[in-house]
Amino acid sequence: xxxxxxxxxxxxxxxxxxxxxxxxxxxxxxxxxxxxxxxxxxxxxxxxxxxxxxxxxxxxxxxxxxxxxxxxxxxxxxxxxxxxxxxxxxxxxxxxxxxxxxxxxxxxxxxxxxxxxxxxxxxxxxxxxxxxxxxxxxxxxxxxxxxxxxxxxxxxxxxxxxxxxxxxxxxxxxxxxxxxxxxxxxxxxxxxxxxxxxxxxxxxxxxxxxxxxxxxxxxxxxxx
Amino acid sequence: xxxxxxxxxxxxxxxxxxxxxxxxxxxxxxxxxxxxxxxxxxxxxxxxxxxxxxxxxxxxxxxxxxxxxxxxxxxxxxxxxxxxxxxxxxxxxxxxxxxxxxxxxxxxxxxxxxxxxxxxxxxxxxxxxxxxxxxxxxxxxxxxxxxxxxxxxxxxxxxxxxxxxxxxxxxxxxxxxxxxxxxxxxxxxxxxxxxxxxxxxxxxxxxxxxxxxxxxxxxxxxxx
Numbered sequence: 001x002x003x004x005x006x007x008x009x010x011x012x013x014x015x016x017x018x019x020x021x022x023x024x025x026x027x028x029x030x031x032x033x034x035x036x037x038x039x040x041x042x043x044x045x046x047x048x049x050x051x052x053x054x055x056x057x058x059x060x061x062x063x064x065x066x067x068x069x070x071x072x073x074x075x076x077x078x079x080x081x082x083x084x085x086x087x088x089x090x091x092x093x094x095x096x097x098x099x100x101x102x103x104x105x106x107x108x109x110x111x112x113x114x115x116x117x118x119x120x121x122x123x124x125x126x127x128x129x130x131x132x133x134x135x136x137x138x139x140x141x142x143x144x145x146x147x148x149x150x151x152x153x154x155x156x157x158x159x160x161x162x163x164x165x166x167x168x169x170x171x172x173x174x175x176x177x178x179x180x181x182x183x184x185x186x187x188x189x190x191x192x193x194x195x196x197x198x199x200x201x202x203x204x205x206x207x208x209x210x211x212x213x214x215x216x217x218x219x220x221x222x223x224x
Numbered sequence: 225x226x227x228x229x230x231x232x233x234x235x236x237x238x239x240x241x242x243x244x245x246x247x248x249x250x251x252x253x254x255x256x257x258x259x260x261x262x263x264x265x266x267x268x269x270x271x272x273x274x275x276x277x278x279x280x281x282x283x284x285x286x287x288x289x290x291x292x293x294x295x296x297x298x299x300x301x302x303x304x305x306x307x308x309x310x311x312x313x314x315x316x317x318x319x320x321x322x323x324x325x326x327x328x329x330x331x332x333x334x335x336x337x338x339x340x341x342x343x344x345x346x347x348x349x350x351x352x353x354x355x356x357x358x359x360x361x362x363x364x365x366x367x368x369x370x371x372x373x374x375x376x377x378x379x380x381x382x383x384x385x386x387x388x389x390x391x392x393x394x395x396x397x398x399x400x401x402x403x404x405x406x407x408x409x410x411x412x413x414x415x416x417x418x419x420x421x422x423x424x425x426x427x428x429x430x431x432x433x434x435x436x437x438x439x440x441x442x443x444x445x446x447x448x
Contacts, residue, residue, distance in 0.1 A: 060305070063305070064301060064302060064305055067291060067301055067305070068298070068301055073292045074292070077291055077292055078288065081284070081287070081288055081291070081308060084305060084308060084309065085308065085309075085312060088312055165405070168401055168402075168405055169401065169405075177392055177393065177397050177401065177404045178392075180401045180404050180405060180408075181389070181392055181393075181404060181408045184404075184405045184408045184409060185408060185412070188409070188412070
């Protein structure tokens with residue numbers, strides 16, 4: 001009985017890691033499709049529509065089954081409840097990757113992102129993917145330091161997001177309104193994606209320490 | 225024991241309705257602040273920062289306590305798990321209302337929304353608030369028809385959102401890039417807010433019928 005129980009908890013945790021890998025990879029390909037105007041790559045992301053939602057539904061059913069059969073308490077209960085919340089974050093990340101891929105498809109064979117912003121968007125895309133990989137790692141290791149580091153790494157995303165706005169507001173902007181709208185939305189998709197990765201890491205901090213990351217952070221020396 | 229149990233479930237449901245009312249009202253005021261460039265109204269929304277998050281945390285703790293103490297199964301278990309997901313939707317709606325209010329404050333005393341888009345944004349704001357009120361109602365009544373109606377009413381939001389984009393892409397757009405960025409973001413905030421209200425209604429449909437709204441909808445006559 002005990003063993004079956006832990007297998008079930010483990011399987012939920014594995015499902016989360018699988019979702020994180022899936023949406024991380026999807027966002028990586030979506031970024032490639034966007035910057036290389038690669039229609040087939042965009043389609044490969046769009047074709048996964050529904051896949052993350054299905055994983056999410058399965059995970060929710062699994063969690064409900066564990067709650068009903070095993071009636072966990074204390075930490076195990078928190079782990080299951082938190083998994084539900086994390087799976088919602090990951091589901092949303094899948095949608096955001098889809099949004100990026102659909103924008104690439106909508107503008108194909110044109111570039112949605114003008115040349116002078118491509119480096120910034122590339123960095124955002126790579127950072128988004130890396131943050132999600134870190135979140136998956138944190139889910140496995142439950143490493144609080146790594147989780148807090150993720151939050152600091154996300155500062156760079158905010159910086160990149162601000163750079164995009166500065167660029168948009170620059171009087172020399174000459175790419176027109178449609179491109180401004182595209183860049184505004186795409187910047188937001190990456191930023192939200194990263195936020196969800198951070199949210200997952202914060203929840204691990206809470207599970208492990210019993211303290212919300214907000215309260216926990218100030219006492220932690222920042223490692224550069 | 226039984227009675228205490230149902231009181232606890234009821235109290236979770238009441239907390240959800242309270243959150244829905246709070247974020248609906250916040251979005252209503254944020255829209256007023258945005259369209260009337262009313263700084264004090266904007267501040268009144270911004271001042272509630274953290275309030276919805278706190279309600280969400282409390283609700284999560286309450287739900288965990290119910291799961292631990294009462295170990296609900298079957299429908300009751302689904303109700304508690306679904307409440308957790310709904311509270312996450314509502315927390316996000318609170319953030320979106322804040323975003324609208326902060327935009328109003330950032331552009332004050334200027335208008336963030338140009339005159340020719342104000343009617344569209346007003347309708348989006350009112351619709352967002354109405355959809356959230358309907359979601360709160362559905363939480364109380366568990367009325368499946370009302371829940372499905374909410375989904376259809378949201379079609380108008382998508383239409384308004386498309387109208388904004390058409391307006392932005394119009395060659396006669398003369399409000400500059402900054403305003404285009406503002407309008408793009410604000411349109412997205414309303415649309416996402418409405419999506420969350422719809423998501424809550426869909427979850428009620430699932431709780432009551434055992435079928436996902438997607439599968440349930442096609443057989444339902446659309447009432448105009």
